[in-house]
Amino acid sequence: MTTGVRRRMGVEERREQLIGVALELFSHRSPDDVSIDEIAAAAGISRPLVYHYFPGKLSLYEAALRRAAEDLAGRFVEPHEGPLGARLLRVMGRFLAFVDEHGPGFSALMRGGPAVSAGGAYAPEAVSTTNALIDSVRQAAYDQILAHLGITDPPARLELVVRSWISLAESTALIWLDGRRIPRAELELQLVHDFAALTAVSAAYDPQMAELLRTILAAEPADGPFAELIERLVALAP
Numbered sequence: 435m436t437t438g439v440r441r442r443m444g445v446e447e448r449r450e451q452l453i454g455v456a457l458e459l460f461s462h463r464s465p466d467d468v469s470i471d472e473i474a475a476a477a478g479i480s481r482p483l484v485y486h487y488f489p490g491k492l493s494l495y496e497a498a499l500r501r502a503a504e505d506l507a508g509r510f511v512e513p514h515e516g517p518l519g520a521r522l523l524r525v526m527g528r529f530l531a532f533v534d535e536h537g538p539g540f541s542a543l544m545r546g547g548p549a550v551s552a553g554g555a556y557a558p559e560a561v562s563t564t565n566a567l568i569d570s571v572r573q574a575a576y577d578q579i580l581a582h583l584g585i586t587d588p589p590a591r592l593e594l595v596v597r598s599w600i601s602l603a604e605s606t607a608l609i610w611l612d613g614r615r616i617p618r619a620e621l622e623l624q625l626v627h628d629f630a631a632l633t634a635v636s637a638a639y640d641p642q643m644a645e646l647l648r649t650i651l652a653a654e655p656a657d658g659p660f661a662e663l664i665e666r667l668v669a670l671a672p
Contacts, residue, residue, distance in 0.1 A: 512582070
């Protein structure tokens with residue numbers, strides 16, 4: 435039986451609650467359109483109490499952004515078991531699920547976040563913080579892909595392929611959010627195929643990349659995503 439008495443939260447617990455509430459609001463609307471009053475109402479506390487824990491909306495946004503960046507980076511973590519194509523497909527499934535769930539927030543993150551302070555003045559420090567968080571997610575994704583390939587010291591062309599693919603995944607996700615005109619499952623598969631295609635083009639120029647591609651394809655089952663791409667390309671040949 436509830437008594438109607440609200441439990442008093444500790445400082446860290448309240449901060450975590452506010453971050454969670456803010457992240458939920460920022461995930462569904464542009465951060466610039468979310469007010470402190472709305473955050474306070476959603477958390478069930480007063481506006482002054484929000485300022486007791488965070489100096490302003492910008493600091494709360496940055497805290498929510500850090501949590502989102504940690505979540506997004508975690509989506510690239512995958513057990514090193516089974517064919518690479520299947521692993522990447524699971525990674526892309528989690529990545530696009532995050533994008534789908536946090537559409538406006540993901541767009542704000544990738545486009546630099548809100549650029550104004552609570553008083554409406556330009557806040558370059560917000561852009562700097564956002565860029566640092568984006569870079570940390572990109573680096574985490576890059577490190578994970580190299581780990582799946584079993585490579586610690588990548589040659590120049592492989593670094594180019596992996597970093598280009600991560601950028602492609604970001605830009606593809608942003609474009610997809612504008613209308614979601616392609617089924618998500620198809621886009622997940624297409625991004626995995628994009629990785630294979632970038633690797634194949636690089637392999638045509640570099641013996642090391644060619645050997646890497648052979649190793650990847652040798653472990654690919656007949657019903658895997660990389661094998662499916664080959665079938666699709668062969669079908670296009672005259």
